[in-house]
Amino acid sequence: MLRGRLLPQESVLEQQLTPIFVDQRNGGEFGSNLAAVLAGLSLYLLFDLKAALWWLAGIVCLNGLAFLAIVYTPRFGLGTWGRFWLQLAIFTSAGVGWGILPLLALQDGQVMAVLFVTTVIAVHCAASYAAASAIVPLFTGFLLPATLPLTLAALMSGEGVLLVTGLVMSIFILCMLLFALQSQRNSVRSIELGFENLELVSQLRAESEALRLARQEAEQANRDKSRFLAAASHDLRQPLHALGLFLEALSRTALEGRQREILENAVAVSSSARHMLNTLLDYSRLEAGVIEPRACNFRVQTLFSKLEKEMGPQADRKQLVYRCRDTSLAAHADPALVELILRNLISNAIRYTDQGGLLIGCRRRANALFLEVWDSGVGIEPGEQAAVFHEFYQVGNPERDRRKGLGLGLAIVKGLCAAMGMQLELFSRPGRGTMFRLIVPAATGGIVVEPMARPVPLHSFKNLHVLVVDDDEAVRQAMAELLGSWGCVCLVAESVEQALAVCGQLPQLLLLDYRLRDQQTGGDVMAALRNRFGSLPPTLIITGDTAPDRLREAQATGAILVHKPVDVHRLHEVMRQAIQNEVSP
Secondary structure (H helix, E strand, O other), X not given: OHHHXXXXXXXXXHHHHHHHHHHHHHHHHHHHHHHHHHHHHHHHHHHOOOHHHHHHHHHHHHHHHHHHHHHHHHHHOOOHHHHHHHHHHHHHHHHHXXXXXXXXXXXXXXXXXXXXXXXXXXHHHXXXXXXXXXXXHHHHHHHHHHHHHHHHHHHHHOOHHHHHHHHHHHHHHHHHHHHHHHHHHHHHHHHHHHHHHHHHHHHHHHHHHXXXXXXXXXXXXXXXXXXXXXXXXXXXXXXXXXXXXXXXXHHXXXXXXXXXXXXXXXXXXXHHHHHHHHHHHHHHHHHHOOOOOOOEEEEHHHHHHHHHHHHHHHHXXXXXXXXXXXXXXXXXXXXXXXXXHHHHHHHHXXXXXXXXXXEEEEEEEOOEEEEEEEEOOOOOOHHHOOHHHOOOOOOOOOOOOHHHOOOOHHHHHHHHHHHHOOEEEEEEEOOOEEEEEEEEEEXXXXXXXXXXXXXXXXXXXXXXXXXXXXXXXXHHHHHHHHHHHOOOEEEEEOOHHHHHHHOOOOOOEEEEOOEOOOOOEXXXXXXHHHHHHOOOOOEEEEEOOOOHHHHHHHHHOOOEEEEOOOOHHHHHHHHHHHHHHOOOO
């Protein structure tokens, strides 16, 4: 009954008892002894109450025993309730001791002594309230034995002064009990709130740890995904690169009509595979952070015309109407990256439109241009409009039809927009179509027109000494065949050591794979040749790596970076520019 109504739960009681024990061990009994000495000596000296000295001796002994019990309690391993009963005994015995003092004064018949003792006891009760009011049974254990004897005796005396004293003490007892009950409620609530806060903190820590582990797992999964894609992309690029070179070499031989048709089909399939791998490459370049926008003023119509020439035939094959509104507006941005964004948007529009067509246009709003791609395709549900910008997410392609791409186009668009600080807006109605709007800055100055490079015939590399280093034998053979058909003198090697062995003099051009066997890289080949000859010729690193860290490493070599599988005309143009501009790392 005592535990259920007057006492809090054991955990709360433990928190309440601890400061009481600490206070008593740190000299709390000294204050009680001091009060007893002052009261006892005052009664003896002022009122000649000799019994007060015997009372003083008893109180001091009682407090001494209480102090010893407090000090040696830890040796007995008392639990919470054992410590409570010990404290109740200490407080009750102290209350009984103080309750005897006014009876001694009453027995001697000295009213002034009674009033003095009453004041001392009231002060001592107030001090006990400060120490133990948070636990009502402890405070009551002192209050009632210390005050009830005086109160009852005063009320029963019939004398005016003592009767008033008894009434005042009755009110005092009642008020102190009410205050103690309220104090205990406040104390219990405060401690319970502390426990709740500790529990919340523990839960928060646990949740934070779980989130940290989940984030680590997600980051590790993302790194594993990137490594897997990079490894798969590299392993696919090597044979596709060699295949493209062999197909180009084959196209230069005498073929019959049917053979030429089969070759064209093979080239188309190879180009399709190269396009998908280049999509992965664009995404990896974004992850690697090696895309650096180079803004300039350019005419939007030039870009529109180029894209229409490239993408129009794809729309024609699906019997879609491809419309592009002519414009005289000019933009200030990186034209190559804007072209890549529009190409992805137009490709998506063609891919997801089965009837009707698409419209590409440009409008000016203040200091910005709205480049818009409209289609009459399937549209995008509102709930999917944010998800379409996630990598590998595709609308309506659960069977992963490769003709619908990899689901990276809009992820690349989003990344390119972020890299250039541009805004992309999406408006769509399911079943009616979609509109993407790219907002680019309008040009404020003149248009810089670059001079057109004169086409160079493919045999312009006659007697050009080229060193090819690649650890894939098929790639080495294909490169030697292709470069030989261009008139080059081709040296091939698969490692740093072989490269040094075949080079009697510094070649005029280096074509290097980046990742070689035995942890060697194209950068190691460059360092070895520079160490032997003191300088390097124009250098191309032709790599199948798409891992972000590998791309950054290759970029740091200073060589021209070309990615496998490379289009032969693109390779020829890059080689020509490198030699013409003497681009040496």
